[in-house]
Amino acid sequence: MISLLRTIGLTFLHMFRKRETIQYPEEKVSLHPRWRGRIVLTRDPDMGERCVGCYLCAAACPVDCISLQATEDENGRRYPEFFRINFSRCIFCGYCEEACPTYAIQLIPDFEMAEYNRQDLVYEKEDLLIDSQGKYPGYNYYKVAGLDSGVKGKGEGHNEDPPIDVHSLLP
Amino acid sequence: MSLEVKKMAIIYIDHKAYEVTPGKNVLETCLTLGFNLPYFCWHPAMGSVGACRQCAIKLFKDEDDTRGRLVMSCMEMVKDNMYLSIDDPTAKAFRAQVIEWLMTNHPHDCAVCDEGGACHLQDMTVMTGHTYRRFNYPKRSYKNQYLGPFINHEMNRCIQCYRCVRFYKDYAGGKDLDVFAAHNHVYFGRAEDGILENEFSGNLAEICPTGVFTDRTLKAHYTRKWDMTTAPSICQHCSLGCNIIAGERYGELRQITSRFNGEVNGYFLCDRGRFGYEFVNSTNRVQQPLIRSKSSDATDKQSLYHYLKNILATDKIIGIASPRASLEANFALRKLVGKENFYQGIPEMEALLMRCILYILNTGHVHSSSLKEMESADVVLILGEDPTNAAPLMALAIRQAVRREPIQKGEMYIAHPTQTKLDELASNAAHLSPDEIARLGYAIANALNKNAPLPENLNANTLKLAKRIARILKKATKPLIISGTSLGSESIIKAAANVAFALSTDDKKASLSFIVPECNSMGLAMMKAPSLMHAKETIENGKANTIIVLENDLYRRSAKKEIDTLFNLCKEVIVLDHLHNETTGKASVLIPVATFAEAEGTMVNNEGRAQRFFQVFSPKNENFRESWRWLDEFRQFKDGINPEELKVPDDLMTEMVASMPQFKGAEAVTPDADFRMFGQKIPREPHRYSGRTAMLANINVSEPKPHEDSISALSFTMEGYKGMPPAPLIPFFWAPGWNSVQSINKYQEEVGGSLRGGDPGKRLFPKMPVLEKIFMNHIPPVFSPLPGEWQILSLPQIFGTEELSIYTPGVAERAPKPYIAINKKDAKSLNIIENESLQVQIQDQNYTLPVRIKKELPDGLAGIPYNIPGMCGIGWPAKGTLKKGKT
Numbered sequence A: 001m002i003s004l005l006r007t008i009g010l011t012f013l014h015m016f017r018k019r020e021t022i023q024y025p026e027e028k029v030s031l032h033p034r035w036r037g038r039i040v041l042t043r044d045p046d047m048g049e050r051c052v053g054c055y056l057c058a059a060a061c062p063v064d065c066i067s068l069q070a071t072e073d074e075n076g077r078r079y080p081e082f083f084r085i086n087f088s089r090c091i092f093c094g095y096c097e098e099a100c101p102t103y104a105i106q107l108i109p110d111f112e113m114a115e116y117n118r119q120d121l122v123y124e125k126e127d128l129l130i131d132s133q134g135k136y137p138g139y140n141y142y143k144v145a146g147l148d149s150g151v152k153g154k155g156e157g158h159n160e161d162p163p164i165d166v167h168s169l170l171p
Numbered sequence B: 001m002s003l004e005v006k007k008m009a010i011i012y013i014d015h016k017a018y019e020v021t022p023g024k025n026v027l028e029t030c031l032t033l034g035f036n037l038p039y040f041c042w043h044p045a046m047g048s049v050g051a052c053r054q055c056a057i058k059l060f061k062d063e064d065d066t067r068g069r070l071v072m073s074c075m076e077m078v079k080d081n082m083y084l085s086i087d088d089p090t091a092k093a094f095r096a097q098v099i100e101w102l103m104t105n106h107p108h109d110c111a112v113c114d115e116g117g118a119c120h121l122q123d124m125t126v127m128t129g130h131t132y133r134r135f136n137y138p139k140r141s142y143k144n145q146y147l148g149p150f151i152n153h154e155m156n157r158c159i160q161c162y163r164c165v166r167f168y169k170d171y172a173g174g175k176d177l178d179v180f181a182a183h184n185h186v187y188f189g190r191a192e193d194g195i196l197e198n199e200f201s202g203n204l205a206e207i208c209p210t211g212v213f214t215d216r217t218l219k220a221h222y223t224r225k226w227d228m229t230t231a232p233s234i235c236q237h238c239s240l241g242c243n244i245i246a247g248e249r250y251g252e253l254r255q256i257t258s259r260f261n262g263e264v265n266g267y268f269l270c271d272r273g274r275f276g277y278e279f280v281n282s283t284n285r286v287q288q289p290l291i292r293s294k295s296s297d298a299t300d301k302q303s304l305y306h307y308l309k310n311i312l313a314t315d316k317i318i319g320i321a322s323p324r325a326s327l328e329a330n331f332a333l334r335k336l337v338g339k340e341n342f343y344q345g346i347p348e349m350e351a352l353l354m355r356c357i358l359y360i361l362n363t364g365h366v367h368s369s370s371l372k373e374m375e376s377a378d379v380v381l382i383l384g385e386d387p388t389n390a391a392p393l394m395a396l397a398i399r400q401a402v403r404r405e406p407i408q409k410g411e412m413y414i415a416h417p418t419q420t421k422l423d424e425l426a427s428n429a430a431h432l433s434p435d436e437i438a439r440l441g442y443a444i445a446n447a448l449n450k451n452a453p454l455p456e457n458l459n460a461n462t463l464k465l466a467k468r469i470a471r472i473l474k475k476a477t478k479p480l481i482i483s484g485t486s487l488g489s490e491s492i493i494k495a496a497a498n499v500a501f502a503l504s505t506d507d508k509k510a511s512l513s514f515i516v517p518e519c520n521s522m523g524l525a526m527m528k529a530p531s532l533m534h535a536k537e538t539i540e541n542g543k544a545n546t547i548i549v550l551e552n553d554l555y556r557r558s559a560k561k562e563i564d565t566l567f568n569l570c571k572e573v574i575v576l577d578h579l580h581n582e583t584t585g586k587a588s589v590l591i592p593v594a595t596f597a598e599a600e601g602t603m604v605n606n607e608g609r610a611q612r613f614f615q616v617f618s619p620k621n622e623n624f625r626e627s628w629r630w631l632d633e634f635r636q637f638k639d640g641i642n643p644e645e646l647k648v649p650d651d652l653m654t655e656m657v658a659s660m661p662q663f664k665g666a667e668a669v670t671p672d673a674d675f676r677m678f679g680q681k682i683p684r685e686p687h688r689y690s691g692r693t694a695m696l697a698n699i700n701v702s703e704p705k706p707h708e709d710s711i712s713a714l715s716f717t718m719e720g721y722k723g724m725p726p727a728p729l730i731p732f733f734w735a736p737g738w739n740s741v742q743s744i745n746k747y748q749e750e751v752g753g754s755l756r757g758g759d760p761g762k763r764l765f766p767k768m769p770v771l772e773k774i775f776m777n778h779i780p781p782v783f784s785p786l787p788g789e790w791q792i793l794s795l796p797q798i799f800g801t802e803e804l805s806i807y808t809p810g811v812a813e814r815a816p817k818p819y820i821a822i823n824k825k826d827a828k829s830l831n832i833i834e835n836e837s838l839q840v841q842i843q844d845q846n847y848t849l850p851v852r853i854k855k856e857l858p859d860g861l862a863g864i865p866y867n868i869p870g871m872c873g874i875g876w877p878a879k880g881t882l883k884k885g886k887t
């Protein structure tokens, strides 16, 4: 009997505590930057597409909901010809972001993606690509890679010596 | 199984005893035993050089030695009572350090590197445990070179293992790839930018353990190894039937890699085979059934069925088979039209040569040599063939026979009208007319065995050469005779047979190998049907009025006029093919069919080996159906079955063997469709295959049910048995920790040896003598050119001659432009110099061709590249007249 009254009392006291429930959607939630929501494709500091079409995100995805095709521009810079995420399958695990060697694919704190029609959850590159570097500013993969893809010449990259002169036998 | 018992050696690895075969190196022995020992420079086909220092292990003096010393396992031979350690901390640290050093200069490229996911360097780095870069200084960089349409160059990724030059220069005889500069600046490339000339350059993509050399055609539609749907397949581009793995993604064929077969192609492929696949993706594919008499051309399956049902019921039909279609397809045609109305789609000349070859190989007095066996021949005699162009991988095998070091070098003798690439290795290369080649062959046979006929009026030089060759052949323990159909000479083939017969004894048969024109020429010949000429007669006599042409462009077979007449006499011309060509242009009913990548089938290679290729993927276009499926349906109509009640044919191969026992064994070259590994099918896709729930989501977000494969033990998905499939069913090579092609090690009984359970394919020719050994006598008279008339020679071209590979832009780029080759003397008599044009009349075709002077050509012979675009439609053998052009 006493314990019963005590429980009622405690519950009653909670009415005067700070409320956890928020009045969504009038009131917005504040999410942390590392919250795993909507997936975007970002751009490098020079506003070039960051994704190099390496297929690692697709391979890492446990539900296989990423599919893309790599292609190259006239300079040999690789980028995705198409990039598709089927969000009706995505489980927002963030493995793709973890696998991405270029910081291209990122999960951002936004979950407002609901649709009435499942087909509308299939996002193409146009829907994914944003004009921002996202969470990791400053990184440009093509500047640290050895490849010359029109971003920097051979030997002009980060921490790279000028190309070897094949005709020289000097030590 | 040989009864000889090999003495085994006992070695101790990390205190555990193993029984191993002596005479192998420690590295391959450890790999055979299943250890994961990293290596770079050693390759099972090329041996060890000890250059990379990656395979270090500890070797101890004896059981009590605890210090031991570091050795390179690839450089140590297995000896009895060897004490080794792989896990020794010093050895492990050494191996990790070697990788760390290599990585100090390695670019940060994996994401954009085509090797990634199939990279031996990645695998070895993970294996040694090197994970973090401690070296902070700048990386070395190199400029790349343009190496042609097949191979991409990215020199920064090189780890200086020297495999590329060892393969290209030493193994394949290439001249234009080398190592330049010195110390830590060494550079692997050409002296200057330009196309890699060697016919086997594509193998660099597999030989190079890194992404320096990669497949350029793959780059154009890049897909990682793990994302491809692959199936075991057979190369369609010459008669050798090299084993390939064909990979598909998004409905397109994307890559061909070598599928190891110890008896056939081993680790390698030629560039025609590796890169000639793009015809499958060609825009020139026949997309829909057409009935040309109908107002709107394209038609659907139902109206096609109804149209054909009437024709099949009333018309008198003959069937034209094809040397590039599978046995199944050809047999389905034979069943449809009946045995007596079934014709080989090849000219009488070729049919004759094939009959002759079949007879010789079926006598049982000669051994039809596999490519593997060729590699160990000690004397090679080539009569009238240019293997580098006609059957490229055979040239690679012969090269190994001749350069076998250090034991003893093989010897080679060549007789061919023009210079061939193998001449450089030959002890003697005689450039003779076809008739003289045959006479030389007969003379050799006579010098070996007096019962063989001797040509009359032999000139002294030829006789001397014949005697010399005979003497060498007699001493040989493994002589090999090579000939073939390229020059279209029956006499040469018979002369080659005589030499082999003369060398053969009852217990030791001489090896003989014939190069035949196409991938299934041998299989078709074994069906023993009359040639195209007889088909024409039948139509001309009015005994038939409708013709069904199976996967065959008849305009490539014979003079244009003849084929025109043939088609004009037919009421209906029904053509089944995958690409539009001149023949499909004449079709009144045109039916699209599947290519090798979209179909399953069996072929017989030049050796008489039946091999099966499997369907790689289900094409998006449902009209791309196997020829045998269409043809069997037509047969059902003929038998009165309605289009609505069609059935899938039961096992065509079994039925075929029942009606043609010469194919016995061909039905069982692979496990059948009910075969399961622990109740599961063998998946065509690796377990890392990605994008399943997204690749078709743009069309419909609900994924369709995957296609089912009811005719084989393979599945089109990634689900199924994950372990090692039986050898004929290996869709891709992969083992835990081994993502690159180097994983083949794990699939072999003994590293470098045959696949577990035996190499796939089954030889159909008899082992035992079945016919009497009778020397052939078809000696041509002395060749003497007639004034004003030239004998036209067909010169096969690795790039250009083959009908399908030409659809790959790179192959077309490498194909020669039409030309005519004559010698200096003839050029002088025509008052013409190199590159000027000649008016050439062959039969009733006129060509204007630039002249190429080949000084070795005998007088009165003019060579033209065989069946390259623009030069088809010649009836062989051909004579022609040459006149200086007016321009």
Ligand code: SF4
Residues within 6 Å of the ligand: A050, A051, A052, A053, A054, A055, A056, A057, A058, A068, A096, A099, A100, A101, A102, A103, A104, A105, B111
């Ligand atoms: S992992 Fe990153 S770079 Fe690679 S394909 Fe995915 S998004 Fe592009």
Ligand code: SF4
Residues within 6 Å of the ligand: B106, B107, B108, B109, B110, B111, B113, B114, B115, B116, B117, B119, B120, B121, B122, B157, B209, B210, B211, B212
């Ligand atoms: S060669 Fe291998 S390790 Fe080097 S960049 Fe290419 S994939 Fe990566």
Ligand code: SF4
Residues within 6 Å of the ligand: B157, B158, B159, B160, B161, B162, B163, B164, B165, B188, B207, B208, B209, B210, B212, B213
């Ligand atoms: S290019 Fe490739 S094969 Fe040649 S040395 Fe470098 S890593 Fe080895």
Ligand code: SF4
Residues within 6 Å of the ligand: B235, B236, B237, B238, B239, B240, B241, B242, B265, B269, B270, B271, B272, B273, B274, B391, B392, B393, B394
């Ligand atoms: S040698 Fe012939 S069968 Fe082998 S890969 Fe080349 S074309 Fe294909």
Ligand code: FES
Residues within 6 Å of the ligand: B027, B038, B039, B040, B041, B042, B048, B049, B050, B051, B052, B053, B054, B055, B056, B072, B073, B074, B075
């Ligand atoms: S594999 Fe032994 S040193 Fe290279």
